[in-house]
Amino acid sequence: MQTERRPYIRDSEENRREALIAATQALVAEGGPQAATVRAIAARAGVTPGLIRHYFGSKDELTRAAYTALVDGMTDKGADALAGVSADPGERLAAFVAASLRPPVVDARAVGLWAGYLHRVQADEGLLAQHERSYLRYRDQLQDLIAALDRGDKGQDRLRREAIACNAVIDGLWLEGSILPHGFAGGELVRIGLASVGAILGLDLTLYATFIPELTDQDRKTAP
Known part of the structure; x- marks a missing residue:
């Protein structure tokens, strides 16, 4: 009697790449970059x-791809939020x-x-270049949202400085909120972020935040 054989299913290149990126990220998160060896990733x-070289050329390229997926993924979450709000520039900036x-x-x-x-x-020029590209991708999107506000002609140099300052505030809050989530009440990071970015730009972003579920009606009235 002939044994029934399971059909062979070839996974897509995209799925293989995603699996390798996810494995690299998991290993780095668990044990640092030194834990993400070729053998451990595979x-x-x-x-x-051998598939690492096939899909990425080298482990270094895979490392850069995994880092890009991380930081660009966070930027994409901000861009995704814009799809659920109106065309009002203040509302769009607040959502981001x-x-x-x-x-x-x-x-x-x-x-x-x-x-x-x-x-x-x-120590890695390729990773440094990717870090710069990802940083500028987020900052440029933030700058475009700031530029859309009706505040007169601020000039590109002023807009760039404002975007850098706002980005720094958001980065700092993201860092502390991620490391010490128990140190902040629900929605507190969002409230502080909106108030701080608004202070840099000279407007009250909390006025545009009626759609943000973290902010209760009382929060919106008393946000700093």
Whole structure:
């Protein structure tokens, strides 16, 4: 009697790449970059080590791809939030800031993974270049949202400085909120972020935040 054989299913290249990126991120989050060896990555992803070179060319390229997926993924969450709001520039900026200061962007695993990569940035020119591209991608999107506000002609230099300052505030709150989530009340990071970014820009962003579920009616009346 002939044994029935299971059909062979070839996984897509995209799925293989995603599995390798996810495995790399998991290993770095658990044990730092040194834990993400070629053999460990392949074992975690359930593939042979040779597939890393096949899909990424080298382990370094995979490391950069995993870092890009992390930081660009957080930027994408802010962009996704814009789809659910009106065309009002203030509302759109408030939505972008709020999305950057709530889960899943604010997340202990994400900040641990980010920190695991960060110490390698200065020693890896390719990773440094990718870090710069990802930073500018977020900052440029923030600058475009700021530029859309009706505040007169501020000039590109002024807008750039404002975007840098606002980005720094958001980064700091994201870092602390991810590491010490118990140190902030529900919605507090969002309230502080909106108030602080608004203070830099000279407007009250909480006035545009009626759609943000973290802010209760009382919060909106008393937000600093």
